[in-house]
Amino acid sequence: MKRYIDLIQQTFEFPTREFGVDAKNNLQFNNVPLMEVIKKYGTPLRITYLPKIGEHIEHSKLLFKNAMKKYNFKGSYTYCYCTKSSHFKFIVDEALKHNIHLETSSAFDMPLVNTLFEEGKISKETYIICNGHKQPQYLEYISQFLNDGFTNCIPVLDNLREIDHYLNTVTAENVNIGIRIATDEEPNFSFYTSRLGIRYKDVDELYLTKIKPNKRFNLKMLHFFINSGIKDSAYYWSELTRFMFKYCEIKKLCPELDSIDIGGGMPIQTSIVYNFDYQAMVDEIIENIQWICHKNNVPVPNIFTEFGSYTVGESGAILYKIIDRKQQNDRELWYMIDGSFITQLPDAWGIGQKYIMLPINNWDAPYTKVNLGGLTCDSADYYNTESHSEDLYMPMLDETNDEEQYIGFFHTGAYQESLGGYGGIQHCLIPAPKHVLIDLDENGNITTELFADQQNAESMLKILGYRSKRKKTERLILEDESVEFQNEEEK
Secondary structure, rough: OHHHHHHHHHHHOOOOOOOEOOOOOEEOOOOOOOOHHHHHHHEEEEEEEEEHHHHHHEEEEEEHHHHHHHHHOOOEEEEEEEHHOOOOOHHHHHOOOOOOEEEEEEHHHHHHHHHHHHHHOOOOOOEEEOOOOOOHHHHHHOOOOOOOOOOOEEEEOHHHHOOHHHHHHOOOOEEEEEEEEEEEEEOOOOOOEOOOOEEEHHHHHHHHHHOOOOOOOOEEEEEEEEEOOOOOHHHHHHHHHHHHHHHHHHHHHHOOOOOOEEEEOEEEEEEEOOOOOOHHHHHHHHHHHHHHHOOOOOOOEEEEEOOOOHHHHHHEEEEEEEEEEEEOOOOOOOEOOOOOOHHHHHHHHHHOOOOOEEOOOOOOEEEEEOOEEOOOOOOEEEEEEEOEEEOOEEEOOOOOOOOEEEEEEOOOOOOOOHHOOOOOOHHHHOOOOOOEEEEEEEOOOOOEEEEEEEOOOHHHHHHHOOOOOOOOOEEEOOOOOOEEEOOOOOO
């Protein structure tokens, strides 16, 4: 029977720039010997390979630089990292080493940004693009930033009433505003038009009645967001073209408008075989923008991008041990992992996201078709397909010996911790796994650092109230009745 490595080499061009197998038939990820990491830290184990973040930032800058040079594009390019993809400090600190700017989406982003300012990681000239539907606290933070002299803090209006708050509370002499335009969703989506942003027909009136009359406020940016991200499809080009014609129309009314923010992000690799031509796609974006602007006798805009998954996604991986082999019928063989897809890779369970899945060891063993099962009692806690195939193959385990098998899911660095509720309470009380940071020192040697140990029972008991102080009962007097409610004392 053929070995697992034979299957991979016959199916893909392997090894790749990112993946390879060493002399012991163990997988390497960006030249990191994963079995050595597992021996040191155990599983389940989440890892972040920090150098990948800077690699992607610099790659994106090069793509836009090449495209702008090719078409003699006169606008500038600004790279923003959208913090919602991963708020961890080690991620944001690593990204900021590469002269990038930030995009926020909630009130609680703003204290994070302020902490970065206090640490000297950003300045008051750093662009802070404030997106999202803004609750009162978020609005207050933005006004405070503007009044404190953060000149490049740009609130992007998401509804018609948002501007009123800034008009009433911001005292800064010069305030730059953005407007997010509500694009149409993909044809297969549940709704026709995005719930986010301001519809095309309302943009002109919003500018003319609320922004233009106030000389301190400038409409500086229009925001374009496609939920599916940047991809070469008729839908994407149609929406971008429609948006750019609107930009040209507003630009003629508003001379200070000079920037667009292209949201949605670049795709990341979800299979070993991946043929997305990043440079050709960016070339076409720049060419289309320039053609439409020239057609309308309008100067080309400065371009902002807010890449989140592309910044951090490919830096992440999660490693598991196969803890059981279960033959449930003549056809279905299950390999059970020491973790959970529902709690630790929620996108795989919730939206059918596919990741690169490879065994860590035993690449010289025969292979077999398997399903992968998680630890929770939920029947949906499984993973059984990969992007390139309907079948999932793994090295065959021999029940007659104690050979251990480890597997890895790769490019999991974006969203999974936040969607899964990092450090909180998970389905079946599955703990958050240990998290290790991997970096390179000044000599190019691999270094590892334990960021967080596996979540323990005591932390769960505290969250669930089993370790809190007794609560006092207070009485709230209403007009003709009383209502008792619980209020936890400050610890």
